[in-house]
Amino acid sequence: MNHLSNNKARGSALTPLIGGIVILLAVLFFLVKLATSGYYSDVEASTPSATQTRIMPAGSVTMGDGTPVGQRTGEQIFNKICIQCHAADGNIPNAPRVTHNNEWAPRIAKGFETLFNNALNGFNAMPAKGGQADLTDDELKRAIAYMANQSGGNLEAPAVGAASGAAASGADASAASSAASDSAGAAAPAAVTASADGKKIFDTTCVACHGATSAIPNSPKITKNDEWAPRIKQGKETLFKHALEGFTGPGGSLMPAKGGNANLTDDEVKAAVTYMVNQSGGKI
Numbered sequence: 001m002n003h004l005s006n007n008k009a010r011g012s013a014l015t016p017l018i019g020g021i022v023i024l025l026a027v028l029f030f031l032v033k034l035a036t037s038g039y040y041s042d043v044e045a046s047t048p049s050a051t052q053t054r055i056m057p058a059g060s061v062t063m064g065d066g067t068p069v070g071q072r073t074g075e076q077i078f079n080k081i082c083i084q085c086h087a088a089d090g091n092i093p094n095a096p097r098v099t100h101n102n103e104w105a106p107r108i109a110k111g112f113e114t115l116f117n118n119a120l121n122g123f124n125a126m127p128a129k130g131g132q133a134d135l136t137d138d139e140l141k142r143a144i145a146y147m148a149n150q151s152g153g154n155l156e157a158p159a160v161g162a163a164s165g166a167a168a169s170g171a172d173a174s175a176a177s178s179a180a181s182d183s184a185g186a187a188a189p190a191a192v193t194a195s196a197d198g199k200k201i202f203d204t205t206c207v208a209c210h211g212a213t214s215a216i217p218n219s220p221k222i223t224k225n226d227e228w229a230p231r232i233k234q235g236k237e238t239l240f241k242h243a244l245e246g247f248t249g250p251g252g253s254l255m256p257a258k259g260g261n262a263n264l265t266d267d268e269v270k271a272a273v274t275y276m277v278n279q280s281g282g283k284i
C-alpha cells in the first residue's frame, strides 16, 4: 500500500520535470539555429535588414568579427574588401592582383605615399578606400602594405594599436598631403554630387564590372544592347533599386550596393544607371 503510493508520487513528480527538460532543449535548439543561420540567409536575401547591411553608412560597419574601427589588420581588410577586385585570381581590368609581382612592381615604384593617396581618394576604377568609407588612414595603409608585400614589395605600415591611432594620423602634420587629402576625401563626394554626372560615376566606379571589355561574369556590359535588353525590361525603378541596394543575380553574381562605393549619393548612382542604359539601347 505504502509502497505503491510512493511510486505514484515519484511518477507524478517526474512528469513535469521531463516535460521541462524537453521544452528547454527545444528552446536551445531554436536559439542555436537562429544564431548560426541568421547572418548568411540575411545577406543572401533581399530583406530590409540585408539591404541595411549592404548600405550601412560609414562608422557602423565592422568587419563582422567585432574588431573595432581603427584596429583592423591589413589582412582582415584585404580579405573583406580589397579581395573583391585585387584577388590573386581576380579579373577586374587594371586592378593589380595580389601575389602577381609583375603587376605590382610599377605600382610599388610610385612610392607608398602615392599609392596611399590614390587608394584614399580613388584612382580611375579604384574606388576611394575601396568603397569602405570607415577605413582609417592607418587601416588603409595596412591593407595596401599587406597586398604590396605579398607581391614583391616591402612597405612598412603603421602597427595595429599604435598610439597614434586613427584620429591622430589624420591630424599628423608630417603627412600634410595626407591631411589635405583627408579633407578632400570629405569634399570630393560633394563636388561630384553637384553635377551627378552619370558618365563620370560610371568611369570611376562602375566601369570595372560594366565596362564593354570587363571580364566580370554576368554583369551587363555597356553598349551591349542584348545584355541590357532583359534588364531594361524590368523598368528603371527596379534597376535603380538593384543598383542602390545591391542585387544577387540568379547565377549568384553580386552587384554590390552602389557599386561598392558607399560615398555615392542615390542621385549619382541613378545617373550612372541612366548613363549605362542609354548607351546600351535603352531610353530612361
Ligand code: HEC
Binding pocket: 077, 078, 081, 082, 083, 084, 085, 086, 092, 093, 094, 095, 096, 107, 110, 114, 115, 116, 118, 119, 123, 124, 125, 126, 127, 129, 130, 131, 132, 140, 143, 144, 208, 259, 260
Ligand atoms: C571595385 C574594385 C576595387 C576594390 C574593392 C578595391 N580596388 Fe584597389 N584598384 C582597383 C582598380 C581597378 C585599380 C587600378 C586603377 C588603375 O590603375 O587604373 C586599383 C588600384 C589600386 C592601387 C594602386 C594605385 C596606384 O597608384 O597605382 C592600390 C594601392 C589599391 N588599389 C588599393 C586598394 C585597397 C587597399 C583596397 C581595399 C581597401 C582596394 N584597393 C579595393 C579596384 C578596386
Ligand code: HEC
Binding pocket: 084, 201, 202, 205, 206, 207, 208, 209, 210, 216, 217, 218, 219, 220, 231, 234, 238, 239, 240, 242, 243, 247, 248, 249, 250, 251, 252, 253, 254, 255, 256, 258, 259, 260, 269, 272, 273
Ligand atoms: C564589382 C563589380 C560591379 C561593380 C563595381 C558594379 N556592378 Fe552593377 N552589376 C554587377 C553584376 C555582376 C551584375 C549582374 C548581377 C546578375 O544579374 O547576375 C550587375 C548588375 C547591375 C544592374 C542590373 C540590375 C538588374 O536588375 O538587372 C545595374 C542597373 C547595375 N549593375 C548598375 C551599376 C552601377 C550604376 C554601378 C556603378 C555605380 C555598378 N553597377 C557597379 C557587378 C558590378
